[in-house]
Amino acid sequence: MDWLFNFPDIFDLDTSAIDNAVRSFAVSAEGMLDVIKGGLNGLVNFIGMILMYIPWPVFLLLIFWAGWRIRKSLKSGILYAVLIFLIGAVGLWNLMRTTLSVVLASVAIALVIGIPIGILISNSEKANKIVRPILDTMQTMPVFVYLIPALLLFGTGNASGVIATVIYAVVPVIRLTSLGIRQVDKEVVEAAKSFGSTKGQLLRKVQIPQAMPTIMTGVNQTLMMAMAMVVTTSMIGVRGLGMEVLNAVNRIEIGRGLVAGSSVVILAIVLDRLTQGVVPNKRKSTEKPIDSTKNKKDGGPENGAK
Amino acid sequence: MEQNESILRMEHVTKLYGPNRSEAIKMMKNGSEKEAVYKKTGCTVALWDVNLEIPKGQIFVIIGLSGSGKSTAVRCFNRLTTPTSGKVIFEGRNVHEMDKKELLEYRRNKISMVFQSFGLMSHRDVLGNVSYGLEVKGVAQSKREKIAEEFISMVGLNGWEHQSCEQLSGGMRQRVGIARALVNNPEVLLMDEPFSALDPLVRRDMQFELLQIQRKLKKTVVFITHDIDEAFKMGDVVCIMRDGKVVQIGTPEELSMNPADDYVRDFIESADKTKVLTVRNIMITPSCVVRLGDSMDRAILEMRRNNLSSVIVMDNELHPKGMLFIGEAIQARKDGKTIPQVLQTGINAVAEDTLISDAISIVTESSYPIAVTDESGTMLGIVTKASILSSLN
The missing domain is CATH 3.40.50.300 (P-loop containing nucleotide triphosphate hydrolases)
Structure with missing residues (x-):
């Protein structure tokens, strides 16, 4: 009866073969991998350099201005600037800048890859069927599983970090771009077609603008997930606030960990509010006044037309 | 309406949605109903042999x-x-x-x-x-x-x-x-x-x-x-x-x-509905009342107050007697004439039990509201083009 309770080993998988395959790929494709690595590092450094050339008071002013304009509230602008000021005040300004450059580079790449894929799978049922399980895998696969191959292929440093972050963070923008485009009112799409739009015109002039609020939600989610990777990627040598947290954990320095961790949270919250404010605002601010002024406005031209 | 040449034409257009289309076509050709075809094959017949x-x-x-x-x-x-x-x-x-x-x-x-x-x-x-x-x-x-x-x-x-x-x-x-x-x-x-x-x-x-x-x-x-x-x-x-x-x-x-x-x-x-409803169903109460014996000033004031260019004038028994128009009324006031002198008589009135479909031509041909009266000729209300048109829906 023993065999009923002991699951038989049917496949004797040699996982080391996979290790070897990845290793030999790393060797044989070294040239290509180096190019990618160089490109990714270049992008991160470029963004880092831009951030470096912004004096800190100007940076805070920019945060204040963005918060004020996007959230349409002076209070929000001040609050965000003060929060970011706090990060600098506890001596983490440079680390924050480093983190921000890795995160922004990852998000930029995620959007460049994600939005076109989202558009593709929104228009093609076939592509959708192929891509969806891949997206599910990317979202549920434990991050560490692809940290290792990234490490193998690109070594420690920003390039591996960016790749791991992109894999993890690209999913929401793909899904929400696709969802947004699918949700565009069927009659609006029919109307655009009926006036003789080409596929490109339909996409550019109608589907993407109509899907914009949902796409922006995807962008926001992607940014948030990239922020969530900050500490994880420090394990493969990405510098910044994440590294600070990791070091604190390794040395069991609770206070230092708390300060660095809080800085990550503050940065994430400010980025979230700023990107969230860009689109939904438009909807909220126009919806309400419509109803209240509807009757008044009805009267105008309709009476005039008679 | 004369028949012009056609610009668009549909010839034997059929549209099916869903599976088992060939079977559905067979069933339709044998005279099955759309419902039955859908139940049997799961195929929706949206259009069947349409010629337009x-x-x-x-x-x-x-x-x-x-x-x-x-x-x-x-x-x-x-x-x-x-x-x-x-x-x-x-x-x-x-x-x-x-x-x-x-x-x-x-x-x-x-x-x-x-x-x-x-x-x-x-x-x-x-x-x-x-x-x-x-x-x-x-x-x-x-x-x-x-x-x-x-x-x-x-x-x-x-x-x-x-x-x-x-x-x-x-x-x-x-x-x-x-x-x-x-x-x-x-x-x-x-x-x-x-x-x-x-x-x-x-x-x-x-x-x-x-x-x-x-x-x-x-x-x-x-x-x-x-x-x-x-x-x-x-x-x-x-x-x-x-x-x-x-x-x-x-x-x-x-x-x-x-x-x-x-x-x-x-x-x-x-x-x-116009063949079922009568003018009684759609008539409206006139917003202003002018009697034969009223002064011209009052008539003009009444019309102005109600933004009307004409008004049906009644006698004391509420029988409609004629139409008074604002232009003529103002002229008459200058000339010192009374209402009966400038009244346009011979106006149309319809009985309250007239079918709307029968009243249509009378109302639409007239440029002003038509009085609705009961058997004794007493005015009950008016019908306008607008009220006729709205009854058509």
Whole structure:
């Protein structure tokens, strides 16, 4: 009866073969991998350099201005600037800048890859069927599983970090771009077609603008997930606030960990509010006044037309 | 209504959705009902062997209940839907055999469409929506905006060009829809239940305005509706559809006089309220009362107060005696004349139990309200063109 309770080993998988395959790929494709690595590092450094050339008071002013304009509230602008000021005040300004450059580079790449894929799978049922399980895998696969191959292929440093972050963070923008485009009112799409739009015109002039609020939600989610990777990627040598947290954990320095961790949270919250404010605002601010002024406005031209 | 040459034609158009199409076709050929076919095969028969001729320059109404295939049919005309079999011919060319470029050309210049829930792009303002058809054609911005302005003012939306569509009422949104459809100067205008989403009052105005626009521009209109009143009001030719098949095609008169079967008869009888209602049902109380013995000053004051240009004058028994017009009244006051001296007598009055359909000609031929009286000739109220027209729906 023993065999009923002991699951038989049917496949004797040699996982080391996979290790070897990845290793030999790393060797044989070294040239290509180096190019990618160089490109990714270049992008991160470029963004880092831009951030470096912004004096800190100007940076805070920019945060204040963005918060004020996007959230349409002076209070929000001040609050965000003060929060970011706090990060600098506890001596983490440079680390924050480093983190921000890795995160922004990852998000930029995620959007460049994600939005076109989202558009593709929104228009093609076939592509959708192929891509969806891949997206599910990317979202549920434990991050560490692809940290290792990234490490193998690109070594420690920003390039591996960016790749791991992109894999993890690209999913929401793909899904929400696709969802947004699918949700565009069927009659609006029919109307655009009926006036003789080409596929490109339909996409550019109608589907993407109509899907914009949902796409922006995807962008926001992607940014948030990239922020969530900050500490994880420090394990493969990405510098910044994440590294600070990791070091604190390794040395069991609770206070230092708390300060660095809080800085990550503050940065994430400010980025979230700023990107969230860009689109939904438009909807909220126009919806309400419509109803209240509807009757008044009805009267105008309709009476005039008679 | 004379029969012109046809501009659009459907020949044996069939559209099936779902699986087991060949089996469904077999069942339909053996005379099965749509319901039965769906239950047996899971295949929906949206259109079955539809033949239509759309006469040029006229309003062709397709009417049917939901599921009768009317929306599918109209979408075959501009290829938003591709029929399973059959041909759609526009000026000798099969629409469904056009290549990509020809199809764009056809949609951009020959045919356009108005949608039930408007299909407006909320990210564009009124001008942006109306000029869309020109934009995709590559017309320069200044030129397309100029043309769009023209059509915006045609539908009475001047001054609203830069409003967001979300801020407009239903009636105004559909005006935008109509302007947008006309802007390319198409030969055929497809309208898929354009007024169904509007409330009855607005719908009536829009029907009337569409008729005016159509008569002015002489466009061919294919108009879809589920409302028989609307069909008869708008249609030069009306086509009744049921379960994806054409039941009868004819002018409203022909359909009323010779319904093809009980289905058509029921449909039509459900509509014609004017043959049931009397003027008593629709008359309104006059807002101002002037008696023969009143002074001219009071008569003028009454008219001014109520913004009327004419008033029915009554004697003390409330019998209508004649019409007094504001212009004459003012002149008479200068000349020192009394009301009976300038009264226009010999006015029409209708009895309260007159059928609306019988009162129509009297009311519409008269340029002022008609008095409604009881058996003894006492005035009970008035009927106006507006009240007659609103009763027609």
